[in-house]
Amino acid sequence: MTSLPVVAIAGATGRLGKPTTEAFLSSKWNSNFKQVVILSRSASLPDHEAWLKAGAILRTYSDDETSLKQVLEGVNILVNV
């Protein structure tokens, strides 16, 4: 059996990223993914707790290659909003 992909969303907290992330986490689509990973430069997402409750996880990164490699570990699909 093929395992489900892990999808990471960069820019999730932005104007376009918010509805995009909500679509990935919706009951219509979330069963297609093993994990939805929110990528953000901020470790605190007070306006997005519902996403974490819906099963998403948050990974924070900074603008350097090492950090990007770390947050993309195990990620099969990157959505860059």
Ligand SMILES: NC(=O)c1ccc[n+]([C@@H]2O[C@H](COP(=O)([O-])OP(=O)(O)OC[C@H]3O[C@@H](n4cnc5c(N)ncnc54)[C@H](OP(=O)(O)O)[C@@H]3O)[C@@H](O)[C@H]2O)c1
């Ligand atoms: N909104 C529109 O109508 C529209 C139309 C056409 C094209 N676009 C393009 O679509 C993209 C997203 O637009 P948006 O309106 O959703 O933008 P936005 O509200 O400013 O959100 C951008 C997101 O990208 C993340 N980000 C990562 N690195 C960044 C950096 N160095 N500077 C700023 N943000 C950074 C931020 O998330 P964290 O702070 O959590 O890291 C932020 O929430 C942009 O490239 C924009 O030019 C937008």
